[in-house]
Amino acid sequence: MRPLRLAVPLVALACVLPAAAQPPAPLVVAGGGKAPAVVVVSPTAGPWEKKAAAEVVRCVGLMTGTEPKLADTAEAVDAAIKGGGRVIVVGGAALKVDPSLAAALAKVAKKEPVLRADAIALRRQGDRIFVVGTNDDSHYYAAAELLRRWGCRWYLPTAIGECIPETKTLTVGDLDYAYAPPFEVRNYWVSWNGANDGQDEFMRRNYLNSGVGVPNGHAIGEYVQELIPKGKSVFDIPIADDATADHVVKKVAPKFAKGEFFSLGMEDGVYRSESKIDKELQAGLKDKYFLAASLTDPFLTLYNKVADKLLKAHPDSKSKIGFLAYGNLTIPPQRKMLAAKPLVAYLAAIDVDPIHGMDDPKSPPRQEYRDMMYRWAEVMQGRVVVYDYDQGMLVWRDLPNPSIGAIRQDVKHYKKAGILGVSTESRNAIATTFLNLHVRGQLYWNPDADVDALLGEVYERFYGPAAKPMAAYWGAILKAWDDTVVTEHEHFVIPAVYTPALVTQLRGHLVEAEKAVAPLAGHAGRNEKLYSERVRFARLGFNVLDHYTAMVKAAAADVDYGAAVAAGEKGLAARLELAKMNPTFTTRVVGVAPEGKDAGPAWFPGEVQQYRDLLAATDGTKGKLLTKLPTEWAFRRDPHDTGVVSGWAYRPVDLTWWKGRKDAGSVDSHRENPGHWGMLRTDVYMQAQGVVSPDYHSYTGYAWYRTDADVPAAAKAQIRFPGLFNEAWLYVNGHLVAHREYREPWWLSDYKFEWDVDVTAHMRPGSNRFAVRVHNPHHFGGMFRRPFLYQPR
Structure with missing residues (x-):
């Protein structure tokens, strides 16, 4: 098969010829x-x-x-x-x-x-x-x-x-x-264990720049150590006090005098302050994303004080001072203020939906982010760089998440707001991002570029004879991400996006692609070899996805931890093959510990280890499985905290409304639930099943799960919730038996999300009634792995 050949005449784009003039010969x-x-x-x-x-x-x-x-x-x-x-x-x-x-x-x-x-x-x-x-x-x-x-x-x-x-x-x-281009800053950097192979050339071939920007990382801590109250941390310093500004000025004045660029970015954590001026500026405002005091006004007051004092001493300095609009400094200032000219803000909305675009009605959080971005642009007079998380959804799993749906909308708002540009944090991890960095480069250069046209040309050029099935393969993935109602990030969303039906569909497309390139075997042509390699790249990436989703189903839905571990080990092996094929494909660099020596459950190997531990608790090694509790439980929202006083833990559940719906169990049925009991799966968290408000805001507040189950008699019985977000209360047979405290937001936890309760004294022969009350103040809510009863050794 011949490699791709293209006609390549050049047409003038910016020259209007007089009517009588003839264009020059080629x-x-x-x-x-x-x-x-x-x-x-x-x-x-x-x-x-x-x-x-x-x-x-x-x-x-x-x-x-x-x-x-x-x-x-x-x-x-x-x-x-x-x-x-x-x-x-x-x-x-x-x-x-x-x-x-x-x-x-x-x-x-x-x-x-x-x-x-x-x-x-x-x-x-x-x-x-x-x-x-x-x-x-x-x-x-x-x-x-x-x-x-x-x-x-x-x-x-x-x-x-x-x-x-x-x-x-x-x-x-x-x-x-x-x-x-409209943007001065157009770049990405590779974090964690991602490989940088070919990055410099790739960036410039796609109009990206490196080295253009202002330092903005976590830095202020080194300048305020002497101000930390005794027995406290850097997160307790007085922020907007004149003394703090004077102290910082003394430390950074030599840099400013030389015209250096430097950062006064907040440290990575949630700040709190007992300073009188901070409390006055803070005004009791709460950051809804970080569940903490919103401290933007105190911080920007500090930054302005520092910048004004430095400018007074060195009026001709060209120095720029970067800072992060991050953590509980993400929401823009509420008071009337403008940032001093040396200041450049990097807006890093890490806990805002990274899937959908700013104009997508399925994502109220993204629309809120749009409004925040415009306000920051006003305050900073355009000196805003968006700190972009391109792979934020599936961190540390190396599964396909191209993240194109959001940027194609958002970049037009960035242009309209007149910001300085975008700096993307990436793992490289091309098996995850695929065309994401290429499309970003094109859009940062020209926000009006036609993304559909960009994607449309890719498949023929990139896959040759496999263009049609691979276009269907990636098209199905992009559509799944565009259509999903989930607005959270990290690997818990995977079952909601990569359904069994989608995985089966992708497998079929990939088989067709492999058939299309099979005749190329043995051909020596440069393009023929590349077509085959690219399809193999897709196959290895699919293998990771296939085994990972099989692992999650076995663990979360089937309580079959032996099968989960076996699938997880296959997924890790496929990921290693990807890394061997090309170090840029994964966060797993060959020869480097992929996620640290003792990777916890936040990482792929750690999740597999968590299932090994659960297997030991159920296979007789450390415990014996008594029974799997039902996959589906009755579920009801409790926005007015009525359930406790109304006896929802023990009163009969009325499912008449639910059973009368033709679409019972669909996303829309849960989204439109006006407050009746319905049925909810325990292997996927609440919002992933449509437990949102009619306008797609994720449901926050109290909610109840209820089920009845026959439990075999046992001298000792414990209930294990292997995946449960939020503060929770467990009722057995109508009585409260345990309360689980929980540190929100969810990402401050240990990433196991387990809860183990001894219920021996509360069980009775035959049927038993279990109720779980949860309080979700943030994103992820409820159960996402099926609970079970077991007898520990």
């Missing part, structure tokens, strides 16, 4: 029986300017089979420019040949940038093609734009993501184009 760059054009770059070029020229040489060679010559010495440059032949002039050399290009760049570049103005220009004059930008990186962006017009794409870091078409003749028609 200029043959390579092929057509002619030697390729010479690529020219200044011998004093910057590092990325040089790489831009080298990239043009390499890609033209791959496309046509003949590499152009590179003129990069003073003599060669002079000879190429004066020789009158066909040349592609890259970078600063282009500005020397045609000084008017500087004016074209200045016309589109951002005026008075806070950090840096990127812009590019492409122009053809006769036999000359000019490729130029406003700085070292931008020269490369200009080259990437030229190559993109010839059909070149870089969808993933490293060679597996490169799509270079083949053509006999490469030409350029009329060309006069200049462009500048």
Whole structure:
């Protein structure tokens, strides 16, 4: 099978010709029986300017089979420019040949940038093609734009993501184009154990910049150690006091005087303060996301005091001071205030729905975030960088979560708000993010880019003969994430998104894709090999998903921990194969402990270990299973806290309303439940089953689970809730037998979410009635793994 071939004529995008004028004849760059054009770059070029020229040489060679010559010495440059032949002039050399290009760049570049103005220009004059930008990186962006017009794409870091078409003749028609992106900050960084292979080139090929930004990490602690009250922590310092501002100023003044960029970002935790001025500024406001006092007004008052004092001492300093709008500093200030000019805020709304876009009616939290972002943009006068969590939903599991649905909506709001840009935290973990970083790069460069068109071209270029089934494969995944009603993040959402039906559907698409590339086996062509490798990449990623969802079903729905452990071990083995294939594919880097030596249940290996421990409690090793409690329990919301006084723990449950609904058990039936008893599964948490308000806000407040079950007689019996969020109360046969305290928000817990209660003294022969009352003040609510009774050894 022949590799993908594309027609690659260049059409002018920014040049309007007079009616009588005729467009110039196409200029043959390579092929057509002619030697390729010479690529020219200044011998004093910057590092990325040089790489831009080298990239043009390499890609033209791959496309046509003949590499152009590179003129990069003073003599060669002079000879190429004066020789009158066909040349592609890259970078600063282009500005020397045609000084008017500087004016074209200045016309589109951002005026008075806070950090840096990127812009590019492409122009053809006769036999000359000019490729130029406003700085070292931008020269490369200009080259990437030229190559993109010839059909070149870089969808993933490293060679597996490169799509270079083949053509006999490469030409350029009329060309006069200049462009500048609206965002100054456009980057991502790789955290945790993610691999950085190919990142530098991938970023610039997709118009992303590195090193453009302001330090914003957790930093203020080092400047306030002397202010920590005795016996307290950094989270107890007086925030907005003049003494705190004066103390910080003394520490950072040398940096500010030198014009350095530095951070005064809050530490990673929830602040509290007994300072009088802090209490006055805080005004009793509570952060609904972090269940703590909202301290934005005190913090911004501190930052303004520090900045004003520094500016007074050093009025000509170009220093920038970054800080995090994060934790209980996420909600924008409520008082009328503007941020001092040196300040740059990084808005890091870590606990807001990362799935849906700001305009999606299924996500009130995301709409709230939109309003917060606009307000921060006003307060900061545009000096806001969105700290973007691209893989926040499925942290530490390496399952597909492309995160494209949200950014395609949100980026238009970012442009409208006039913020500085977006900085994405990634694990790389390409098996999770897939095209996410590529699409982000395109949208950060041009927020009006057509995402459907971007995705539509991917599959043919990336998968070749497997394009159709792989388009169906990824399309089904994207649709599942777009359609879901869940707004939480991390691995607990997986069963709600990757249903058994979806996994079966994906398996079928993948089998068809493997059949499509099977005839390529043994072919030596570059593209043929890549098509097969990419389908294998998808297969290994699916294997992780398949085994993981099987593990969760076995543990959460079937209480079969032996099967859960076996599936989990297969999933971990498949993940290791992914990591061996390419280190950028997972957070599991070969040769490095994937999640730490003693990974807890927040991590994939730790979750498998949790099921091993539960197996030991039920298989006779440390305990014996007595009975599995029902998968479905009667369920009722209790928004007015009526259940305790009304005896919901023991009075008969009326399911008439529920049984009368044709859609009983659907998401909509739970969403529209006006307060009746219904049935709810115990293997998926509340919101994932539609327990939300009519406008899709996740339900917060009290709720009740009820079930009756026959329990075999035992000398000792304990009930284990292997997955239960929230504070909870357990009733057995109508009487309260245990209360479980719980630290909210949910992510402050041990990530096991288990509760074990001795109920021996409260059981009776035959049928027993169990009731669980929960209080959900935040996101995740209720049970998500089926409970059981067991007899410990």
